[in-house]
Amino acid sequence: MDSLLLLLLFFLLVTTVPSKSAADDHHVDCPVSRCSRDDGPVVQFPFRLKDDPLHCGHPQFEVFCSKNMTMIQLSSSSGLFPILIIDYEWRKFDVYDTNDCLPRRLLNFTISSNSLFHVHNSGWNSYSHYTECPDVSANLTLLNCSTAQNFNAASIMPISCLSVPGHQVVAVPPSTSITEFPGPLPTCGTLGQLYLPVRRVYLPNFNEHLCELDDVLLLEWESWDYFPQCQNCTAGRGRCEFNNTINQLECYPYPRVRIPQMPPPQHPKGHISTRHIIIGVSSACCFVLIWVVAVAIFFHVKQQRNSIEEKENQIKVEKFLNDHKSHVPTRYSYADIKKITNGFKKKLGEGGFGSVFRGKLPNGVPVAVKVLSDSKGNGDDFVNEVGTIGRIHHVNVVRLLGFSAEAGKRAVIYELMPNRSLEKFISSKDQSNNALFDWEKLDNIVKGIAKGIEYLHQGCEQRILHFDIKPHNILLDHDFNPKISDFGVAKLCSKEDSIISITAARGTVGYIAPEVFNGNFGSVSHKSDVYSFGMLVLEIVGARKEAALTSGITNEAYFPELIYKCLIQGEALGLELINMDEDAEIAKKLVIVALWCIQWYPVNRPSMKAVVRMLEGASENLIMPPNPFASATSTQSQTEQPKTTESS
Structure with a gap:
């Protein structure tokens, strides 16, 4: 018996020893360096200096040393950003602008979709008060306001480096109401939307928190599994881990252990009986069953309520269409809409209202079909659009050619505008x-x-x-x-x-x-x-x-x-x-x-x-x-x- 256990332990020890790939055996340890002798972030994998071996980092994380600063190019058109801190444990790093005007640098800033790092973003929590803003990047709207007034509302963040006396450039969350601007109201124009770093500041004199723009942009990179060095490893049912000793990624294949047949164990006194195990498993199964039934009942009731509301909304829509038969265009079934758009094959655009697809009517006329995403709502926007534009015939107003008004699946058909907006x-x-x-x-x-x-x-x-x-x-x-x-x-x-x-x-x-x-x-x-x-x-x-x-x-x-x-x-x-x-x-x-x-x-x-x-x-x-x-x-x-x- 003892010899069999020793044999099993030896087999497990042999099969679980990490093995390096052949490509890694000839690699020397990768260097760890800094651009400044006493200060600045440590440069190690996945970051690499230009002259470091190729396997010691990734090209997207290549950094440059300039005036004792560690610089990185985030995209082909972004120019160089100095790095403030690199956190290798949480896979994050901070960049800033040497001219203390980070928003100006980010106006035309984009990162490729296939990049291994991206701007850390949590969005804007529309359910919380604006003073509970996160210390991350948020999607904000830039407004250009002609006013000398200093805004102090919680949701309005001035950008001082883009403003001049008598004029204010401010950033606001997309959900900000124009009524939150203090009077007298300024004339504002929209510059667009972009992600800007936001932080909370505490005002002790007013005992409250306000949001303001940060001067540091936080970026993060994905887990090691997305790096090319780990692609073959994870595909081969292994795990990819970082080895701090040699400053490299290593592949650890999962061991395949075959357990030899063991004789039935001899249970000592006081062991758990089969009866107790059956009772425990049965109790757990009953609890899971009760939970599943409760969840099913909840969703069934919710679905029934939504179904009743949709029926009432559909009655409202049908009543409107019957009352305005002479004003509305051709009505199509949703199956017709699928045929017209060739199964919604070519999307022209997308917005809060839904998606727009290219299509063709049976007579060959090209059209744009807008499928409404709020079809489960009260249908007010649908009734408003069909009832309004259905009676309009003017060379400078887009023509409504048809619609579909089936319950939960509503769409409108317009003449196609080849040059878009x-x-x-x-x-x-x-x-x-x-x-x-x-x-x-x-x-x-x-x-x-x-x-x-x-x-x-x-x-x-x-x-x-x-x-x-x-x-x-x-x-x-x-x-x-x-x-x-x-x-x-x-x-x-x-x-x-x-x-x-x-x-x-x-x-x-x-x-x-x-x-x-x-x-x-x-x-x-x-x-x-x-x-x-x-x-x-x-x-x-x-x-x-x-x-x-x-x-x-x-x-x-x-x-x-x-x-x-x-x-x-x-x-x-x-x-x-x-x-x-x-x-x-x-x-x-x-x-x-x-x-x-x-x-x-x-x-x-x-x-x-x-x-x-x-x-x-x-x-x-x-x-x-x-x-x-x-x-x-x-x-x-x-x-x-x-x-x-x-x-x-």
Whole structure:
């Protein structure tokens, strides 16, 4: 018996000794170094210096020594970042900016999807108060606000190195409401979204925590199994571990142990009987069974409740469709939608509303099919979109060709716009877009958008307020003619109603009119769309700035106000102009019209009918508007000026 146990122990010892691969046997120990003799992070696997052996690290983790700093290039276009700390135990490292302006470095920062490291991100916890922000990177929206006021709200984080006196560049969570900005409310434009490091700071005088931007970016790398050295190891049912002694990864194959047959053991007194084991196993099985039954009952009740709610919602949708048979287009089954999209094979885009797929109707007409992701909701957006756009027929409004309204599976079918959205062109830095979008083309696009909005306000049986005019919602056909789309938050009202009521702010930050989120500026009306149109035109014009004007973030952030000052002082607008006289006249006209449209008070803005007349006229016939960036008091004193604009 003893000899058999000794034989078994010897067999286990032999089969569990770690074995190195043949490729590792000839490798010498990898060096451990620093860029600075007494300071700076230790450089070891997976990090490596340029002259270290190839097996001593990974090319993506190659670092450089410069002025006693350890530098790393995070992507092909990122430049070099100095490393502050490397934590090998938790596989994390911190980088910073030597000029103390990390947000500027991260504006155009991207890391390849196949990179072995990535920005540590936990998102933004929408269920907690903003003061409970994590000490990690969060997806934030950058706003360019024309104001001298220092924001101190918990969810508004100023970026001092990008701001100048009288102007604020701030970062806010995507879920931030515009009402959280302290008054008087500024005029803000959106720079985009990016991940920025966030940390909590404690204010002892106020006994509370606030969020502020950190100056250190935290990155992390995946477990060793994702490294090339471990691919064959994990595929061969082994484990890959780091050997600190030689500073290398090693593969430890799992042992295959065959246990010899042993005689039945002799149990001493007091051993656990088979009866006790059966009772214990039976009790555990009963507990698991009860738990499984309880979970099944819970999900069954939840499914039944959702089913009842969906039936009620479907009744609501069917009632609406029956009441508006003469206004809605062709209805398709969900099976038809699958055939039209060839099984949802080619996706054109995706957003909070759902996904858009390319398809073709039975008659061969190419279409875009939007499958709504909130089909289990109350169907309000679906009813709103079909009921609104189904009755519209205008060259500058996208045409609704059909829909599917089966319970839980709703979709809408639009004419296909081959050139996608306007946003793709005005945000692109591709110089070839200049040939596609000369100033005459931009002028025609702006006129088309204005005529489309005028039709929504005046050309339908009921006035349609869009409430979300922005570049993403302007689609371009094969001739680059604009078409307004996405009526999910639109609202119908009679033409006689100059004022409407809404229960909550709607639209996109940067394009929302002030009165939509603050009643002190006036009542919500069709003039709210006029404001959004003005911000859209300024963004279109701002996309054609010369390189000299866009060299700094300050000019980028406050372009509308700079343009207004140039007009007042009779200076050149600083735009890309090919045909100097013709292009300059078009640009001046677009800017003046846009500045009229973004007046803070609705009464100071022209109607869309007046806007169309202004755009079709000459720039020398336009009157300069009041300063839309002045204080609320000075803006309110100009209430007599728009009367001339309305009738012009």
